[in-house]
Amino acid sequence: MLDKKMNMIKFFLPLFIVFFTFNVQANIIKDLKRTEASQFDVGMLRLDIVALAVKNKLQGERIRGTDFEFGNVSTFSNNEQLGLNVSFTSDSENLSQSSCETMKLYTAKMFDKKTLSALFGKGFDAEESADLMNRIKLNTILVDEDNLNMTFKCN
Structure with missing residues (x-):
């Protein structure tokens, strides 16, 4: 009799574990959908996603009309600002204030703030849209x- 009960337990225990595990996972998925x-x-x-796509497409490409190659792009955010860090690489002799101004213009042309602000949704009034674009x-x-440790921040 004990063997029969043990066999039943051995049979039903895995089914119970599978059912319980599936049920818990289903609840987690439901919770995630509600969040x-x-x-x-x-x-x-x-x-x-935009930063990753641009980085994958342009990294190492020479910027026409300059002595720079596209380096990297990454995102940042804090309580006051959000945006992109865009880097360009060249010989150290090309790292100057003049080059900074040129590459800042290139960055601004490449990443339009109005387009970037649209990534955060629609439905903002004019004042909110302006505030977001300013941030x-x-x-x-x-x-x-x-020497990748030698950088010149242009802002």
């Missing part, structure tokens, strides 16, 4: 291609 992402979270995710920062960084 809303903020417009900020969604916007930052979209900004991260988006595009940081341009020039990097020595021979």
